[in-house]
Amino acid sequence: xxxxxxxxxxxxxxxxxxxxxxxxxxxxxxxxxxxxxxxxxxxxxxxxxxxxxxxxxxxxxxxxxxxxxxxxxxxxxxxxxxxxxxxxxxxxxxxxxxxxxxxxxxxx
Amino acid sequence: xxxxxxxxxxxxxxxxxxxxxxxxxxxxxxxxxxxxxxxxxxxxxxxxxxxxxxxxxxxxxxxxxxxxxxxxxxxxxxxxxxxxxxxxxxxxxxxxxxxxxxxxxxxxxxxxxxxxxxxxxxxxxxxxxxxxxxxxxxxxxxxxxxxxxxxxxxxxxxxxxxxxxxxxxxxxxxxxxxxxxxxxxxxxxxxxxxxxxxxxxxxxxxxxxxxxxxxxxxxxxxxxxxxxxxxxxxxxx
Numbered sequence: 001x002x003x004x005x006x007x008x009x010x011x012x013x014x015x016x017x018x019x020x021x022x023x024x025x026x027x028x029x030x031x032x033x034x035x036x037x038x039x040x041x042x043x044x045x046x047x048x049x050x051x052x053x054x055x056x057x058x059x060x061x062x063x064x065x066x067x068x069x070x071x072x073x074x075x076x077x078x079x080x081x082x083x084x085x086x087x088x089x090x091x092x093x094x095x096x097x098x099x100x101x102x103x104x105x106x107x108x
Numbered sequence: 109x110x111x112x113x114x115x116x117x118x119x120x121x122x123x124x125x126x127x128x129x130x131x132x133x134x135x136x137x138x139x140x141x142x143x144x145x146x147x148x149x150x151x152x153x154x155x156x157x158x159x160x161x162x163x164x165x166x167x168x169x170x171x172x173x174x175x176x177x178x179x180x181x182x183x184x185x186x187x188x189x190x191x192x193x194x195x196x197x198x199x200x201x202x203x204x205x206x207x208x209x210x211x212x213x214x215x216x217x218x219x220x221x222x223x224x225x226x227x228x229x230x231x232x233x234x235x236x237x238x239x240x241x242x243x244x245x246x247x248x249x250x251x252x253x254x255x256x257x258x259x260x261x262x263x264x265x266x267x268x269x270x271x272x273x274x275x276x277x278x279x280x281x282x283x284x285x286x287x288x289x290x291x292x293x294x295x296x297x298x299x300x301x302x303x304x305x306x307x308x309x310x311x312x313x314x315x316x317x318x319x320x321x322x323x324x325x326x327x328x329x330x331x332x333x334x335x336x337x338x339x340x341x342x343x344x345x
Binding site: 001005006008009010012013014015016017018019020021022023024025028030034037038040041042044045046047048049050051052053054055056057058059060071072075076079080083084089090092093094096097100101102103104105 | 125126128129132157158161162163164167168171174175178179181182184185186187188189192193194195196197198199200201202203204206207208213217218220222226229273274275277278279280281282283284285286287288289290291294297299300301302303304305306307308311316319320323324327328331332335338339
């Protein structure tokens with residue numbers, strides 16, 4: 001690939017990314033009332049999307065081979081417990097991550 | 109002038125702690141990305157410019173393969189659309205929150221990656237902190253961490269050897285916490301369960317490479333069907 005072809009390829013990736021981010025704001029400008037259905041989606045989608053993101057992070061976990069997803073399962077359990085107990089975002093995240101690192105480096 | 113400076117400082121100090129997990133995650137992932145580009149034969153200019161302009165992790169990793177393959181701009185465009193389609197949902201969710209923040213809105217939309225969206229959507233911003241600037245700094249800091257990691261990885265590439273195995277779990281942990289925060293905040297959990305369940309089913313059916321788009325369509329479908337029961341008793345919807 002020549003330099004100009006590379007620049008065009010990168011520009012395409014930028015353009016497509018921007019399209020996915022700007023489109024809703026272009027379609028539903030703040031000056032005009034947003035359709036009820038879209039307002040509804042704006043309210044119920046985030047929760048569903050956070051669920052999707054959790055699954056997305058775990059998409060490459062192999063249940064039937066390797067460590068059978070045990071380090072992930074245990075560490076998520078630690079995150080949940082820590083968060084229910086102290087409800088300190090950074091503590092829960094750090095605790096779970098350290099637990100995971102120890103598990104994959106020394107146990108599994 | 110003094111007052112403006114004070115507003116900015118306050119928003120920055122309020123935003124920074126929220127971005128700490130991203131700091132840990134992004135310099136690591138950015139570093140990995142920079143190293144990946146380095147060993148794929150690209151100079152550090154590539155990860156540096158791409159992390160700054162694209163600022164969407166998974167698309168940037170895929171872009172490395174695109175740059176190594178045959179020239180096909182249409183494919184690059186369509187593939188990126190598919191990978192990043194989830195941003196459409198973020199935009200729909202942020203329509204209201206980005207209202208009235210002035211020109212900063214353009215940058216907020218430009219830099220709306222998974223992490224910036226998640227923080228900006230869920231953070232409880234104190235009343236005396238400027239909402240617009242808070243979201244601006246969350247986005248800017250995240251953008252900077254990613255840029256910093258990617259550039260560093262591109263420069264030092266193959267020299268870096270230390271045991272960070274498992275550090276990438278910080279992103280998973282963060283999304284679990286954000287999911288929980290949202291769960292604890294809401295009275296109804298139907299939509300959260302729909303998101304979790306539908307995505308899991310789609311992952312099993314379509315595999316890790318192709319499950320995002322089917323998941324999005326299925327979530328949209330199920331939530332549309334559930335509109336009546338979910339909006340019962342709520343006037344605004």
